[in-house]
Amino acid sequence: MPTVTLKPVCCDRLCSMHPRLEPDDGKVSCPVLWVANNAQLEAIKQPVLVVNGNDDLIAPTVNSYVLYQHIPGAQLSLYPDSGHGSLFQYHALFVSQVNTFLDGVR
Known part of the structure; x- marks a missing residue:
């Protein structure tokens, strides 16, 4: 199984992608964006379900x-207004999507 090495990328790039996140008064006011080498991600062969809210500031939706x-x-499910x-x-939709995803994994 390939290992994915993540590295932090902050803050100007992320803030430019998300207008609500703007650094001010010298403090970092936006979350860290973790990125992996695309080749590492493309080497993943396991089925993957990516679930997130469309406005997640802790694990940025991007x-x-x-x-x-x-x-x-990979399959992507973004929940609105969350x-x-x-x-x-x-929760009901999440459980349904996870069950469907797991039923399809062989």
């Missing part, structure tokens, strides 16, 4: 798109 775009066959607790806000 990371979910990166995973989905670079992991072959952040880091999206799977609790949409």
